[in-house]
Amino acid sequence: MPLNLKTHTEHFTNPLYLESGRILESYDITYESYGEINDDKSNVVVICHALTGSHHAAGMYEDGKKAGWWDGLIGPDKTIDTNKYFVICTNVIGSCFGSTGPMSPKYPHNDPYRYKFPVVSIKDMVKAQRILFDRLDIHRVEAVIGGSMGGMQALHFSIHYPNFANKVIALATTYATQPWAIAFNKVASESILKDPDFKQGYYDPEILKETGLNGMAVGRMAGHISFLSQESMGEKFGREYKSDDGLFELFGKFQVESYLEYNGHNFTKWFDPLTYLYITKAINIYDLARGFDSLKDALKKVTANLHLISFSNDMLFKSSEMKKINDTLNLLNNKKHRYIDVKSDYGHDAFLVEFDKFKHHIKDALNG
Amino acid sequence: MPLNLKTHTEHFTNPLYLESGRILESYDITYESYGEINDDKSNVVVICHALTGSHHAAGMYEDGKKAGWWDGLIGPDKTIDTNKYFVICTNVIGSCFGSTGPMSPKYPHNDPYRYKFPVVSIKDMVKAQRILFDRLDIHRVEAVIGGSMGGMQALHFSIHYPNFANKVIALATTYATQPWAIAFNKVASESILKDPDFKQGYYDPEILKETGLNGMAVGRMAGHISFLSQESMGEKFGREYKSDDGLFELFGKFQVESYLEYNGHNFTKWFDPLTYLYITKAINIYDLARGFDSLKDALKKVTANLHLISFSNDMLFKSSEMKKINDTLNLLNNKKHRYIDVKSDYGHDAFLVEFDKFKHHIKDALNG
Numbered sequence: 153m154p155l156n157l158k159t160h161t162e163h164f165t166n167p168l169y170l171e172s173g174r175i176l177e178s179y180d181i182t183y184e185s186y187g188e189i190n191d192d193k194s195n196v197v198v199i200c201h202a203l204t205g206s207h208h209a210a211g212m213y214e215d216g217k218k219a220g221w222w223d224g225l226i227g228p229d230k231t232i233d234t235n236k237y238f239v240i241c242t243n244v245i246g247s248c249f250g251s252t253g254p255m256s257p258k259y260p261h262n263d264p265y266r267y268k269f270p271v272v273s274i275k276d277m278v279k280a281q282r283i284l285f286d287r288l289d290i291h292r293v294e295a296v297i298g299g300s301m302g303g304m305q306a307l308h309f310s311i312h313y314p315n316f317a318n319k320v321i322a323l324a325t326t327y328a329t330q331p332w333a334i335a336f337n338k339v340a341s342e343s344i345l346k347d348p349d350f351k352q353g354y355y356d357p358e359i360l361k362e363t364g365l366n367g368m369a370v371g372r373m374a375g376h377i378s379f380l381s382q383e384s385m386g387e388k389f390g391r392e393y394k395s396d397d398g399l400f401e402l403f404g405k406f407q408v409e410s411y412l413e414y415n416g417h418n419f420t421k422w423f424d425p426l427t428y429l430y431i432t433k434a435i436n437i438y439d440l441a442r443g444f445d446s447l448k449d450a451l452k453k454v455t456a457n458l459h460l461i462s463f464s465n466d467m468l469f470k471s472s473e474m475k476k477i478n479d480t481l482n483l484l485n486n487k488k489h490r491y492i493d494v495k496s497d498y499g500h501d502a503f504l505v506e507f508d509k510f511k512h513h514i515k516d517a518l519n520g
Numbered sequence: 521m522p523l524n525l526k527t528h529t530e531h532f533t534n535p536l537y538l539e540s541g542r543i544l545e546s547y548d549i550t551y552e553s554y555g556e557i558n559d560d561k562s563n564v565v566v567i568c569h570a571l572t573g574s575h576h577a578a579g580m581y582e583d584g585k586k587a588g589w590w591d592g593l594i595g596p597d598k599t600i601d602t603n604k605y606f607v608i609c610t611n612v613i614g615s616c617f618g619s620t621g622p623m624s625p626k627y628p629h630n631d632p633y634r635y636k637f638p639v640v641s642i643k644d645m646v647k648a649q650r651i652l653f654d655r656l657d658i659h660r661v662e663a664v665i666g667g668s669m670g671g672m673q674a675l676h677f678s679i680h681y682p683n684f685a686n687k688v689i690a691l692a693t694t695y696a697t698q699p700w701a702i703a704f705n706k707v708a709s710e711s712i713l714k715d716p717d718f719k720q721g722y723y724d725p726e727i728l729k730e731t732g733l734n735g736m737a738v739g740r741m742a743g744h745i746s747f748l749s750q751e752s753m754g755e756k757f758g759r760e761y762k763s764d765d766g767l768f769e770l771f772g773k774f775q776v777e778s779y780l781e782y783n784g785h786n787f788t789k790w791f792d793p794l795t796y797l798y799i800t801k802a803i804n805i806y807d808l809a810r811g812f813d814s815l816k817d818a819l820k821k822v823t824a825n826l827h828l829i830s831f832s833n834d835m836l837f838k839s840s841e842m843k844k845i846n847d848t849l850n851l852l853n854n855k856k857h858r859y860i861d862v863k864s865d866y867g868h869d870a871f872l873v874e875f876d877k878f879k880h881h882i883k884d885a886l887n888g
Binding site: 271335342376377380429 | 538539540542635638639696697698700702703704711714716734739742744748749750753756758766767768769770775780781784804807
């Protein structure tokens with residue numbers, strides 16, 4: 153069967169009550185689906201995206217030049233088999249790819265929210281998705297799966313909507329964002345805020361897409377460091393030097409420098425800087441235990457089969473952070489969770505790259 | 521006996537021939553000394569400083585408000601005992617603290633070099649020091665000691681001037697700068713270069729010291745991440761939040777964010793951005809094996825007692841990098857080296873902070 157890729161945007165006027173106490177009145181949620189829903193709606197799999205991801209999880213985009221961020225895993229006869237499952241990936245609230253975010257028109261006017269946009273949390277992102285699923289008449293799903301910020305959402309589903317998913321699979325994530333990750337986000341936010349072309353949030357997004365925003369490029373370069381590891385950088389780049397520049401020229405470049413420069417500046421052509429500030433804020437304030445007495449107290453809520461997958465050389469969310477969730481569930485005598493630390497040198501981005509190292513774990517989790 | 525701190529600047533007109541093939545004609549070298557040289561000049565210890573360090577290794581500065589960067593180790597009755605040793609710390613060529621660097625007047629004119637300053641290497645820094653010591657009539661020293669970029673210099677001394685030091689102690693350093701470290705430097709250089717106030721290198725240094733250079737602040741913030749570790753950040757900051765800002769305020773700050781902001785912006789008041797570009801370039805192109813067929817070939821030159829000290833959680837220069845030097849020396853059947861991996865969660869900055877964890881190793885090395 154074909155992938156059957158469909159993109160929709162749903163509009164809501166009933167206000168979304170946010171964790172901050174503020175509301176989002178009138179908002180859109182964009183989502184994408186693959187495969188077909190079965191008669192009793194028992195084959196739904198929800199995929200949650202990461203910081204700079206979108207609802208484009210599978211399939212090809214931009215005239216076939218760009219694949220969905222998990223296209224290697226989702227599709228007909230793939231790990232998350234769209235012949236079997238109806239897969240939905242929702243663009244998070246706060247994003248710049250269709251769902252309402254800081255650059256969306258502020259209801260009931262046409263000007264963008266910019267700084268008037270409320271801070272949203274991971275809990276809010278999940279709440280908005282839950283409301284969407286209700287409208288779609290989906291009340292229980294087979295699985296929720298996500299990595300990094302998507303993993304934060306998956307864990308939130310398991311705690312705040314314990315009867316929603318049979319299985320929850322969280323990869324390369326944590327129970328609460330630690331200062332090392334907050335520090336990388338800080339470099340990016342400071343760099344964006346201090347760029348004069350950012351115009352204190354009052355930039356013209358069309359112009360920025362053309363010229364690029366250097367501040368965001370620099371911030372993204374720092375981000376790319378955190379996504380890799382010393383080992384993967386050593387393997388990818390070593391000390392290779394761009395041959396046309398002499399070693400003793402101040403602006404001569406090592407390959408790793410070219411890589412960061414290209415990815416940093418290219419990023420500013422397709423991602424919005426205010427959105428970057430808001431989504432990294434959501435990641436920074438992420439704490440699974442908020443609203444509970446403790447992490448243990450929060451994890452008592454879990455009833456789904458919970459699969460925790462970390463990567464041994466993840467510099468951003470260390471294996472030990474995922475292990476802490478596992479250990480806490482063990483203390484609670486939870487019998488339905490499983491923790492796997494995938495041996496990898498790649499670093500955080502392993503969940504987007506090294507499919508062969510973990511796809512069988514996802515397959516097992518879905519089948520088991 | 522008192523510390524006997526003395527600061528001198530020596531002027532040289534005989535050109536310094538650089539590794540690049542370029543020359544530095546007429547240059548200054550600033551250095552500081554502590555203790556007293558003995559009659560046969562057999563008690564000299566050379567200390568080499570790191571990226572943003574200077575010749576102020578010991579003693580107090582700025583009206584007693586700021587201590588030398590290794591004041592905890594160097595002084596009367598301290599680990600590097602100035603009652604016994606005559607300690608010299610030289611400001612490297614390329615610096616902004618007295619020795620000739622990119623903001624020094626370009627001979628024979630009065631305008632600063634700026635981009636006309638040649639790229640200098642670690643080898644050049646060491647060569648300039650060796651010339652200084654010749655002028656000071658010091659032809660052999662008891663020890664050369666340094667951490668990080670100072671460790672690179674110490675290792676260079678051991679290979680290129682094998683008859684100069686009886687003992688060489690290199691801490692928290694590597695045999696060649698790896699892409700992870702180059703990547704952090706790249707974030708800084710890109711951030712500096714893209715800041716409009718940098719004026720493509722034609723800034724007014726006096727104005728910048730007043731206003732600060734945001735681009736350098738951001739770059740330094742990234743640097744501070746690399747100097748710590750996930751563990752030390754967790755211990756230092758946890759998820760502490762600045763209490764007067766709400767968690768859901770976009771510009772509310774975690775403690776780790778305040779720390780980075782303060783240190784990043786404060787840095788721009790006392791360090792020169794062009795110098796930062798040049799010194800990080802020297803670090804990036806550092807490769808102990810350059811000019812030899814291999815690292816093994818380079819290390820054959822070593823005759824000093826070589827002490828290698830790494831820190832187990834150094835994210836910038838991993839223990840495995842120092843271990844590679846040790847393993848190569850073992851292959852060469854070198855009997856005069858010793859390698860210690862100091863157990864520490866602190867990260868790279870351990871060599872500037874956790875004196876109690878390694879000072880006995882330095883004492884042993886000096887006595888042994």
